[in-house]
Amino acid sequence: MDLxxxxxxxxxxxxxxxREPRKFGHVIFKNFVESEFKGKAYPINPKAETILGLKVxxxxxxxxxxxxxxxxxxxxxxxxxxxxxxxxxxVKAAVVISGGFREVGEKGEKLELExxxxxxxxxxxxxxxxxxxxxxxxxxxxxxxxxxxxLRRPKAGPIAFxxxxxxxxxxxxxxxxxxxxxxxxxxSIGNKIDVDEVDLLxxxxxxxxxxxxxxxxxxxxxxxxFLKVASKVTESKPLIVxxxxxxxxxAHAALSHTGSLAGSAKIYRGALEQxxxxxxxxxxxLFDYARVLAYQPLPKDQKGIAIVTNGGGFGVISADEVSKxxxxxxxxxxxxxxxxxxxxxxYAIPHNPLDLVGDADVERYRFALNTVSSDPSVGxxxxxxxxxxxxxxxxxxxxxxxxxxxxxxxxIVCTIGGDFTQMLVKMLEEDHTPSYVTPxxxxxxxxxLIKYRKALEDKEQRGIG
Amino acid sequence: xxxxxxxxxxxxxxxxxxLVNEAQQICNLHHIPTPRSAKVSSVPEAVLKANDIGFPxxxxxxxxxxxxxxxxxxxxxxxxxxxxLEVQYEKLLAExxxxxxxxxxxxxxxxxxxxxxxxxxxxxIRDRQFGPSIMFGxxxxxxxxYDDVAFRVAPIDKIDASHLIHDLRGSKILEGARGKTxxxxxxxxxxxxNVSDLMMEHKAINQLDxxxxxxxxxxxxxxxxxxxxxxxDGGF
Numbered sequence: 001m002d003l004x005x006x007x008x009x010x011x012x013x014x015x016x017x018x019r020e021p022r023k024f025g026h027v028i029f030k031n032f033v034e035s036e037f038k039g040k041a042y043p044i045n046p047k048a049e050t051i052l053g054l055k056v057x058x059x060x061x062x063x064x065x066x067x068x069x070x071x072x073x074x075x076x077x078x079x080x081x082x083x084x085x086x087x088x089x090x091v092k093a094a095v096v097i098s099g100g101f102r103e104v105g106e107k108g109e110k111l112e113l114e115x116x117x118x119x120x121x122x123x124x125x126x127x128x129x130x131x132x133x134x135x136x137x138x139x140x141x142x143x144x145x146x147x148x149x150x151l152r153r154p155k156a157g158p159i160a161f162x163x164x165x166x167x168x169x170x171x172x173x174x175x176x177x178x179x180x181x182x183x184x185x186x187x188s189i190g191n192k193i194d195v196d197e198v199d200l201l202x203x204x205x206x207x208x209x210x211x212x213x214x215x216x217x218x219x220x221x222x223x224x225x226f227l228k229v230a231s232k233v234t235e236s237k238p239l240i241v242x243x244x245x246x247x248x249x250x251a252h253a254a255l256s257h258t259g260s261l262a263g264s265a266k267i268y269r270g271a272l273e274q275x276x277x278x279x280x281x282x283x284x285x286l287f288d289y290a291r292v293l294a295y296q297p298l299p300k301d302q303k304g305i306a307i308v309t310n311g312g313g314f315g316v317i318s319a320d321e322v323s324k325x326x327x328x329x330x331x332x333x334x335x336x337x338x339x340x341x342x343x344x345x346x347y348a349i350p351h352n353p354l355d356l357v358g359d360a361d362v363e364r365y366r367f368a369l370n371t372v373s374s375d376p377s378v379g380x381x382x383x384x385x386x387x388x389x390x391x392x393x394x395x396x397x398x399x400x401x402x403x404x405x406x407x408x409x410x411x412i413v414c415t416i417g418g419d420f421t422q423m424l425v426k427m428l429e430e431d432h433t434p435s436y437v438t439p440x441x442x443x444x445x446x447x448x449l450i451k452y453r454k455a456l457e458d459k460e461q462r463g464i465g
Numbered sequence: 466x467x468x469x470x471x472x473x474x475x476x477x478x479x480x481x482x483x484l485v486n487e488a489q490q491i492c493n494l495h496h497i498p499t500p501r502s503a504k505v506s507s508v509p510e511a512v513l514k515a516n517d518i519g520f521p522x523x524x525x526x527x528x529x530x531x532x533x534x535x536x537x538x539x540x541x542x543x544x545x546x547x548x549x550l551e552v553q554y555e556k557l558l559a560e561x562x563x564x565x566x567x568x569x570x571x572x573x574x575x576x577x578x579x580x581x582x583x584x585x586x587x588x589x590i591r592d593r594q595f596g597p598s599i600m601f602g603x604x605x606x607x608x609x610x611y612d613d614v615a616f617r618v619a620p621i622d623k624i625d626a627s628h629l630i631h632d633l634r635g636s637k638i639l640e641g642a643r644g645k646t647x648x649x650x651x652x653x654x655x656x657x658x659n660v661s662d663l664m665m666e667h668k669a670i671n672q673l674d675x676x677x678x679x680x681x682x683x684x685x686x687x688x689x690x691x692x693x694x695x696x697x698d699g700g701f
Contacts, residue, residue, distance in 0.1 A: 219594075256588065256693055257588065257674045259590060261608065261609060262588075267595055273628065
């Protein structure tokens, strides 16, 4: 069950490497050659002499080296014979990029069965087929057949991302790169002929580079095993799941009320909750939650939320959202109120949400953040900072990250705006402070943080009980 | 629970669904509270048992061909005394004879009529992905209309049961909204865990309804139960 060769291969063969720059086999080979990938990359193609100036091998058996990983990018009907080559060469892992399998019907399904028969009892592990494979920014394994000028690769970071859909996965990766979101590993699992989400969770739970796992799945094949491993994962790492694909509600024969009420979406929801996983309903939520859960500490107890803002409206909307989700605002202590009253201008009313008003400068933010963060009744701080006013400079980022570092309380930012705002958002992201463009999204992210905390409390209680 | 398995295997062998009294027996063997009841096959016997159980009573038709009893007039509620019982018993049989002429009637279940209170549904289902799973919801004849249900995969523990209860939009009703006395959440927890055990233990049970389960401030009672069985294929 060792998946290491997918992520840290010492040698990799690209079966179907091509001279034609637009072919998948070319792009993938180029990824390995032109990146800082430390291992050896061997192009395999019986009809080519050299690719990118490097010697091409007609078949796997001609490669004068042991092979950890094979990336297979040949037409579906040839894949079984490529697998035979892998088996003969004792390759440890194969990523089958090729499409044309179960997703196209009976003929493709037969090809999958053929592969399964060949690999039964062997040590060869397979990701795919019909997938875009693996991207690992630490080891520079990159089987994505999409050129880097089309699909920017995200930098290294703490978030692992498993996607059943390749197209969805690649679009999200490109977006993550543009948002400066760091990825530990990306795996597109496609038709899951062998390696599935259960195997990957089992691997990622022990991956030191991953501190938060995001999953996009349309179906879970091994429900009970998934539940088990997901429960294990969430003991140490937050797990966020976006379940796509509405399975028909009438999956159960309605011989009973329970049967007619049992939509698969409802059972998925229950199972994920039971595992302590956080459920995302949209793509936005998947990474909104991942960023806060990967970057910020959990609140120490279920104390209230403090809102600090320089825009009254955003403060009010945030407070509404807090109550809508059944969360609570912190009641500032008398001492906090007194200190705020003393230092803040008369027109800033010291209550929660704390409106520092439009002329708030960085010093006022620094004072307010330190004051509310030191209040024992405050568990989480939501900082709304609208950067359109000329009073605020970019060192507001320092004020935010410093009070976070001093008091160790989860701190989330809400800000929206153009170039100047974007620059500060990137600075915050660098400092691992997640920021959101609307109060709704910020408060939802806070809710995810609290949900995960509650899930851990449940686990602790189970441990005692 | 060898006795339960015998009941289930007998029905499977005879190729028939579980009868209402058998479903109730299985519930009782798993410590799921149901109304006091007795299977009878004549008016004098019904009178005798009803007096023993105490009026008012409910009459339910027992027939392997009738799964949805209420739909064909197979349930008569609130029979208050002997005189009513004599009339209603005959009426029940006549009604079934007319609406389900081919149904084989094996008897009538005389059951204690439980006082009205908040109604919930407790269900079990063998899901293709997750295997045996438990459902809890706001129930009664309008369970599908409210569609306020939550699921957990079996086996469940007390914490899961508590989440099942609090996941419902209508959980406030159980906690005693608008001056109502709060429902006995402990007993609800117990019934959920017992159904979970039942689903885990008997692989032939494919679907299960306890609907309604009437919840009181002290205790609960599954006043109707339906258990759908299927030969197992060695799966979940």
